[in-house]
Amino acid sequence: MALPAYAGWGERLWYYTFRFICFLIFVFLISPILIVLPLSFNVEPYFSFTPGMLTGDPDAYSLRWYKDILTNGMANPEATTGWWSDVWNNAQWVRSMRNSFFIGIIATIVATSLGTIAAVGLSRSEMPFKKKIMALLISPMIVPVVITAAGTFSFFSKFGLAYTHTGVILAHAILGIPFVIITVTATLVGFDQSLVQAAYSMGATPIRTFFKVQMPLILPGVISGALFAFVISFDEVVVVIALASVEQRTIPRQMFSGIREQISPTILAVATILVIISIGLLTTLELIRRRGERLRGVTPA
Amino acid sequence: MTETTVATIDDKLLTKRLGKAMFRSRLRAFMLVVPVLLFLLLSFVIPILSFLLQGISDDTFSSRMPKTTMVLSEWDAVSEPTEEMYAALVADLKVVRANKTIGKVATRVNRDKPGTRSLFTSTGRKIAKIEPPYKESLPGIKKKWQDIEVWQAMKTASRKYTPGYYAAALDLKLTSDGSIVRQDENRRIHLTLMTRTLQISFLVTIFCLLLGYPIAYLLATLPVRSSNLLLILVLLPFWTSILVRTTAWIAMLQSQGVVNDLLVYFGVTDDGTRYSLIYNKLGTLIAMTHILLPFMILPLYSVMKGIPPSYVRAAKSLGASNWTAFWRVYAPQTIPGIGAGAILVFIVAIGYYITPALVGGQEGTMISNTIDDHMRKSLNWNLAAALGGVLMIVVLFLYWIYDRFVGIDNMKLG
Numbered sequence: 001m002a003l004p005a006y007a008g009w010g011e012r013l014w015y016y017t018f019r020f021i022c023f024l025i026f027v028f029l030i031s032p033i034l035i036v037l038p039l040s041f042n043v044e045p046y047f048s049f050t051p052g053m054l055t056g057d058p059d060a061y062s063l064r065w066y067k068d069i070l071t072n073g074m075a076n077p078e079a080t081t082g083w084w085s086d087v088w089n090n091a092q093w094v095r096s097m098r099n100s101f102f103i104g105i106i107a108t109i110v111a112t113s114l115g116t117i118a119a120v121g122l123s124r125s126e127m128p129f130k131k132k133i134m135a136l137l138i139s140p141m142i143v144p145v146v147i148t149a150a151g152t153f154s155f156f157s158k159f160g161l162a163y164t165h166t167g168v169i170l171a172h173a174i175l176g177i178p179f180v181i182i183t184v185t186a187t188l189v190g191f192d193q194s195l196v197q198a199a200y201s202m203g204a205t206p207i208r209t210f211f212k213v214q215m216p217l218i219l220p221g222v223i224s225g226a227l228f229a230f231v232i233s234f235d236e237v238v239v240v241i242a243l244a245s246v247e248q249r250t251i252p253r254q255m256f257s258g259i260r261e262q263i264s265p266t267i268l269a270v271a272t273i274l275v276i277i278s279i280g281l282l283t284t285l286e287l288i289r290r291r292g293e294r295l296r297g298v299t300p301a
Numbered sequence: 302m303t304e305t306t307v308a309t310i311d312d313k314l315l316t317k318r319l320g321k322a323m324f325r326s327r328l329r330a331f332m333l334v335v336p337v338l339l340f341l342l343l344s345f346v347i348p349i350l351s352f353l354l355q356g357i358s359d360d361t362f363s364s365r366m367p368k369t370t371m372v373l374s375e376w377d378a379v380s381e382p383t384e385e386m387y388a389a390l391v392a393d394l395k396v397v398r399a400n401k402t403i404g405k406v407a408t409r410v411n412r413d414k415p416g417t418r419s420l421f422t423s424t425g426r427k428i429a430k431i432e433p434p435y436k437e438s439l440p441g442i443k444k445k446w447q448d449i450e451v452w453q454a455m456k457t458a459s460r461k462y463t464p465g466y467y468a469a470a471l472d473l474k475l476t477s478d479g480s481i482v483r484q485d486e487n488r489r490i491h492l493t494l495m496t497r498t499l500q501i502s503f504l505v506t507i508f509c510l511l512l513g514y515p516i517a518y519l520l521a522t523l524p525v526r527s528s529n530l531l532l533i534l535v536l537l538p539f540w541t542s543i544l545v546r547t548t549a550w551i552a553m554l555q556s557q558g559v560v561n562d563l564l565v566y567f568g569v570t571d572d573g574t575r576y577s578l579i580y581n582k583l584g585t586l587i588a589m590t591h592i593l594l595p596f597m598i599l600p601l602y603s604v605m606k607g608i609p610p611s612y613v614r615a616a617k618s619l620g621a622s623n624w625t626a627f628w629r630v631y632a633p634q635t636i637p638g639i640g641a642g643a644i645l646v647f648i649v650a651i652g653y654y655i656t657p658a659l660v661g662g663q664e665g666t667m668i669s670n671t672i673d674d675h676m677r678k679s680l681n682w683n684l685a686a687a688l689g690g691v692l693m694i695v696v697l698f699l700y701w702i703y704d705r706f707v708g709i710d711n712m713k714l715g
Contacts, residue, residue, distance in 0.1 A: 011623065022519045025512050026531070029538050029594065032549035035559055039552055048557040114337040121333025126326050131709070133334055135700075138709050140345055142700045144652025146669040147349060147689045150676060154355075155348030174345045177337060182712055235542045238654050255544040259551065259659050268552070271545040278540040282533065 033275055040065055040268035047265065065269040069093045072266065093254060093270060100250040103165060104233040107172035111229040114173070115180030116222050120214065122181070123188035134181075141178035148175070149242035156243065163245040171239045176229030183228060187221030220292045224285055231281065353693065356466050356686035361409040362458040365402050366393040370459040373452075382452050387435035391428065398425040412681075413465075414454035420445050466687035491671075491688065498668040501585060501657075502650035506597075508590040509646050510639065513597035517638070520598075521605035532602075539595035547659050550588040554578040554660075580662035588656045593649060597642035604638030641707045648699050652692060668692055 003015050043062040044050050052060030071077040073092035087094055121127055122134060140148065152171045153162055161167035191214070199209040215222075237252040244253065251270065258267045363370045368389035376386065397403040407421035420443055427442050440446045457465065457475060465475045472489040473481050483489070516535065520528045538546065553559050561575045570576060578584060608631065616626040654669040661670070668688060675685035703709070 014623075018515065018519075022515050025516050026534050028512065028591065030534055032546060032553050032591065033538060033541055035552055036545065036549045046557070047552045047555060048562065049559065114340055118334045118337040121330045124326075124330040124333075126323065127330040127334075128327050131704075133338070134709050135704060136346075137334075137337060137341065138712070139700070140341070142648055142696060143349065144654070144669055144689075144692055144696060146652065146654050146672050147352070147693060148345070150672070150682075150685065150689065151348035151350075151352035152344065154352055154682070155344075170344050174341065177341070185710065231540060235544070237544065252542060252544045255542075255548065256655070256659070259544075259548060263551075267548055271542075271548050274542045274545050278542070279537065282536055282540050286533075 036268050036271045036275065040265060040272045042265050042268075045264055047263065047268070065265040068264075068266045069269055069273075092249075093251070093266070096249045096251045096254040099165075099248055100234055100252075103168050103172060103248070103250060104230050107169045107176055107233040108226050108230040110169065110173035111176030112180050112222060112226040115177045115225060115229075116184050116218075118177075119181050119184035119188060120210070120218075123185055123191065124193075137181050138178045140174050145175075145236075145238040149239045152239065153242040162243055163248070165248055167243045168240060168248050168250075171243055172233035172236060173229075175236060175239070176232050179228035179232060180222075180225035183225035184218060184221045187218045191217060220288045223288055227281055227285060231278075353686055353690050355683050356470075356688075356690045357464065358462050359409070359458075359466070359683050360461050361405055362455070363461050365397050365406050366390075366459070369393045369455065373456045373459045376452070376456060378453055378456055379449075381449070382436075384434055384436045386452075387439055387446075388433070391431060391435045391439060394421075394425060394428045398428050410451075410454050410458045413457045414450060417445075417451055417454060420451065466683045467690065469684055470687040470691055494666075494668055494671055495691070497582075497664075498651060501582065501589070501665070501667060502647050502653075504586055505589045505593060505650045506643050506646045508586070509594050509597040510643060512590065513594055513601055513642065514635075514639075517598050517601035517605050520602050521608070522610070535595055535598050538591070539599075543592055543655055546592055547588055547656050550584070550591065550660060551579060554584055554587065579660050580665070582661070582665040584660040584662070585657050585665035585667075588660050589650060589653060592656060593646045596645050596649060600641040600645065601635065601638040604635055604641070608634050637707065641703070641711070644699055644703045644707065645712075648696055648703070651699075652696060 003012065007015070038053065039047060039049070041061040041063065042050065042053065043060055043064065050060055070087050070091055070093070073095070074086050074090050076086060077083075079086060089095075118137060122130060122137075127133075148171065152167070152174075156162045156167045156170070161170070195213055195217075196209055199213045200206075204212065234250075235252055237250075237256050240248070240250050240253045241256070244250070251274070255267055255270060258264070369386075372386045372389045376382070394403070397406055403421055403425045407418045410421065411418040424439070424442050424446075431438050431442070445451060457463070463475070464481075468475050468481055469484075470491055472484040472492045474484050475481055520531055520535075523531070551558070555561075556575045556577060558578075560578060561570075564570050565572055565575065578587070612634070613626050613631050616630040617623070621629065651667075652669055653667060654673065657665055657667045658670050658673075661667070669692070672685045672688050672692070675681045675688065
């Protein structure tokens with residue numbers, strides 16, 4: 001969409017105005033995320049820039065909120081021995097980080113395995129009631145989370161699953177399944193079913209065919225589906241509020257009560273770490289996409 | 302034409318065998334989705350249905366006061382309560398007093414007739430010593446037992462299935478003779494709430510469209526190398542935690558926040574009259590637009606990428622102005638993307654919980670927050686379920702529209 005040489009002044013004006021509008025929208029998209037980074041190094045317990053920060057005074061910056069992530073909730077932050085094991089066992093944020101990863105990883109495994117198998121079935125042409133089943137499997141993404149949380153809470157508590165890790169994991173797996181199904185079916189659209197028939201004709205069992213022929217080809221879709229499922233669980237807070245006790249608190253849950261109760265820049269420090277994690281996830285996803293393009297012979301942009 | 306039957310050597314009909322084989326392969330395909338279907342049924346569909354069922358069924362009263370429920374069902378709701386009814390009530394009250402569930406029964410009746418809670422609890426304390434005839438002795442404890450409206454409220458409460466909660470969710474009231482009237486003007490809170498939820502979702506959708514369309518257009522028309530770079534600026538917020546983005550908006554919009562600081566610096570406002578941009582409806586609108594914007598940009602972008610640039614060029618070469626070429630040729634082709642993005646944003650927005658709860662203050666909360674309040678604070682799960690049912694109906698309707706016009710299998714992520 002380069003500006004042609006013959007463009008009139010009106011066209012030129014609009015061209016630059018349009019670019020400027022787009023620039024402003026990008027500022028709107030990105031600035032809140034970037035603003036978190038410097039604020040998390042604030043020496044004062046505020047959410048705003050101090051005059052010292054603006055003039056670049058090094059004393060206005062500190063790592064105290066990052067230290068607070070580690071020490072908040074510790075039995076004895078001044079101890080010289082056993083400091084790290086105290087952090088690992090008692091610090092609130094560290095515990096929620098452990099919970100988040102534990103719940104996220106197991107929920108991802110459940111969602112990815114169930115979702116991938118279902119997506120393989122759904123991509124077969126002989127699948128009966130395809131549209132209806134698909135609509136049902138995607139529905140956890142559409143149903144308001146408050147309703148999912150209420151339903152799972154009242155139902156799970158009958159079986160003693162409320163306030164347990166298992167309960168939260170099951171609910172998170174449900175929320176992750178639609179994303180796995182969408183991404184895996186998307187990669188299966190270009191999948192050549194005759195490869196499967198070829199494998200069968202040479203005597204491979206269905207399981208061997210799945211792992212040796214189909215799986216390697218749809219792996220990028222499975223990985224990005226798994227990443228989605230993980231992020232969904234890692235970011236989820238409504239179900240955790242309903243289903244989890246203090247023992248199962250995750251990072252978003254801790255942030256949620258942090259924002260409501262005692263708003264301190266520790267939240268911004270945690271937010272900064274989460275932004276870095278999401279940059280890492282985004283990079284992974286981009287690398288997978290490029291690899292996929294290379295394999296399929298598309299010249300990478 | 303004569304029918305010819307194709308037979309195999311062993312004389313079995315080939316078509317029959319083909320049918321069998323087809324059935325087996327369909328079954329095999331179906332078996333692959335069985336695990337996920339079972340999982341979803343057990344831990345998603347059934348829980349949600351049983352939750353929503355609470356919106357129309359309520360056995361708080363009938364399960365604890367079985368004798369009273371029975372006599373009330375035969376009562377015509379206008380004649381004076383008989384001695385038999387009083388006796389049943391006393392017998393039931395003795396039981397619920399003994400097993401300490403009288404509070405729940407009282408709360409339930411209180412919902413239909415405010416002010417009856419203390420009637421039950423204070424009567425409960427003296428119920429052990431009561432003597433027949435109960436028709437005299439019960440009003441002896443509390444005169445209010447003679448009030449026919451109390452009995453009517455109990456009759457309403459004793460129904461196991463009741464449209465009462467859905468009526469309450471829609472600001473209607475169920476009278477004891479079964480007719481439905483509108484709630485008093487000053488108590489119509491839920492319709493206000495639903496209007497506000499729809500209004501916020503609608504505005505967020507419009508804002509997302511206004512901000513998303515130029516970005517998607519820019520991404521679709523730039524050379525791939527630079528558009529991929531800019532796409533990262535869209536995907537980064539998408540992959541960043543919602544809590545992080547909400548926190549960031551608090552830092553941006555609060556009265557000592559970045560935006561107000563800038564406004565003061567540029568002299569738009571004084572230090573004393575900083576704008577309140579957050580903890581109100583405006584805060585909810587800004588933060589939700591930011592969070593849902595990628596849901597609009599991504600489907601729009603994928604549709605716009607598929608539009609061949611030659612169409613617009615052809616229009617221009619036929620003498621169309623830039624505007625005409627865009628409006629008459631390009632824009633109509635983006636309608637599927639607009640539809641997909643708008644419905645998706647609207648569906649997600651209408652059930653949104655976290656952001657309104659954190660930055661919405663009083664006037665920026667939405668229906669999800671109220672559902673949560675009813676469950677957590679007033680412990681009225683039935684009303685929560687009824688409100689949830691109303692929300693579900695709207696969402697499922699939108700989902701159906703999305704499926705009809707966009708198709709669920711066309712949903713793409715990133």
